[in-house]
Structures are given as structure tokens and as C-alpha cells.
Amino acid sequence: AIRMTQSPSSFSASTGDRVTITCRASQGISSYLAWYQQKPGKAPKLLIYAASTLQSGVPSRFSGSGSGTDFTLTISCLQSEDFATYYCQQYYSPPETFGQGTKLEIK
Amino acid sequence: EVQLVESGGGLVQPGGSLRLSCAASGFTFSSYAMSWVRQAPGKGLEWVSAISGSGGSTYYADSVKGRFTISRDNSKNTLYLQMNSLRAEDTAVYYCARKAGDTYYYYYMDVWGKGTTVTVSS
Numbered sequence: 001a002i003r004m005t006q007s008p009s010s011f012s013a014s015t016g017d018r019v020t021i022t023c024r025a026s027q028g029i030s031s032y033l034a035w036y037q038q039k040p041g042k043a044p045k046l047l048i049y050a051a052s053t054l055q056s057g058v059p060s061r062f063s064g065s066g067s068g069t070d071f072t073l074t075i076s077c078l079q080s081e082d083f084a085t086y087y088c089q090q091y092y093s094p095p096e097t098f099g100q101g102t103k104l105e106i107k
Numbered sequence: 108e109v110q111l112v113e114s115g116g117g118l119v120q121p122g123g124s125l126r127l128s129c130a131a132s133g134f135t136f137s138s139y140a141m142s143w144v145r146q147a148p149g150k151g152l153e154w155v156s157a158i159s160g161s162g163g164s165t166y167y168a169d170s171v172k173g174r175f176t177i178s179r180d181n182s183k184n185t186l187y188l189q190m191n192s193l194r195a196e197d198t199a200v201y202y203c204a205r206k207a208g209d210t211y212y213y214y215y216m217d218v219w220g221k222g223t224t225v226t227v228s229s
Contacts, residue, residue, distance in 0.1 A: 042221075046219075049207070087152055089152070091214060095168050095169075098152040101152075
């Protein structure tokens with residue numbers, strides 16, 4: 001199975017900050033990468049697919065980039081509602097696998 | 108409105124069985140592959156199983172292969188997960204999710220249900 005590794009696992013930031021989360025695949029996955037946001041007690045929500053395509057309805061402050069093995073999720077100007085856990089997921093090769101998650105907390 | 112609603116979770120003893128259901132609405136159910144994803148308490152997301160839109164192809168994580176069976180009834184717009192020989196490590200919130208296409212491969216999960224909780228304990 002392809003291993004997905006996110007960094008950092010958690011960190012603190014302030015409203016208005018620019019934040020970047022990194023996801024690395026153990027082997028090339030082209031652009032078959034999605035990012036999800038999950039808030040406590042809620043289901044995951046799709047933010048980005050195909051590494052850089054914003055899902056309909058997702059604010060433009062979210063952006064994704066990368067291909068092959070290295071990917072990033074950037075939030076350009078953190079809002080209070082963005083404090084959550086973020087997961088990357090590869091859907092290139094079964095079984096589809098998730099990163100361990102990055103918990104974004106308020107500083 | 109596109110919606111997925113899971114049901115069937117509960118408390119079950121180790122070795123027991125449970126069947127989860129996921130009722131879909133607001134889209135042409137048979138046109139989409141579907142997945143089950145679980146999340147153990149305080150842990151990350153783990154893909155469990157998937158099925159093509161027609162139901163002709165199924166896929167399982169190694170951790171559940173031989174114990175869980177995924178199926179769908181396109182006439183009832185419902186996805187199922189039959190879970191047998193349950194173990195403590197199967198304790199989790201189980202989400203059903205729609206794949207963005209009719210096959211398992213190369214599609215992300217674009218719609219998620221709210222989840223149903225399965226607890227395996229004596």
C-alpha cells in the first residue's frame with residue numbers, strides 16, 4: 001500500500017496567517033490526491049481533488065499544488081472556521097490511503 | 108440535495124455481526140461507486156471497502172477481507188456493509204462516501220454521510 005505522510009502532525013496558528021501543510025507519498029501518484037477537512041464530531045469534507053482543483057463551494061483561500069510524490073495544501077488567510085484536522089488521500093492505487101492528519105489549532 | 112444517511116450501528120460483542128446501511132438521495136445512485144471509510148476513536152481515517160456503480164466489482168482493505176461484505180441495491184438507492192466476526196479493533200465511526208465516478212479507480216470521495224458508530228465490546 002502507498003504510504004501517505006503529512007507534516008506537521010499539528011501546529012498552532014492565528015487568524016489571518018498563511019498556512020501550508022505538506023503531504024508526501026511513498027511512491028508516485030501523479031495528481032490523484034485529495035484534501036479533506038474534518039471538524040470534531042463531523043464527517044470529512046472534500047476541499048481539493050486532483051491535487052489542485054478546488055471543490056465547488058470551497059473558499060478560494062484554500063489551494064493545493066504538487067504532483068508525483070510531494071503535495072501541499074495552503075490556506076492563504078486563516079479564518080476561525082478553518083481550525084480543524086486536514087487529511088490528504090491518494091486514490092491512484094488501491095487501497096486508497098490517507099495521511100495521518102494535521103490538526104490545526106488556534107494560537 | 109445530495110445526501111447520504113448511515114444507519115445500523117450499535118454495540119455488539121466480539122465475534123458478532125452487524126449490517127450497516129447507507130441511504131442515498133438527490134443523485135442517480137447507480138451512476139456512482141461507493142465506499143465505506145471508518146475512523147477509530149481519536150484516530151485517522153481508514154478506507155474499508157468500495158463497490159462499483161453496477162455492484163459488479165468490490166474491493167476490501169486487508170484488515171476486513173473475508174469478514175466484511177459490501178453490497179448495494181440500486182433499486183432502493185441503498186449501500187450496505189455486512190460485518191461478521193467483529194473484533195474490538197473494528198470499533199469506529201463508519202462513514203459511507205460517494206466516489207466521484209462509477210468505478211473505484213481514480214475517483215476521490217466527494218460526498219460523505221454523517222456516520223454511524225460501531226462499538227465492539229463484551
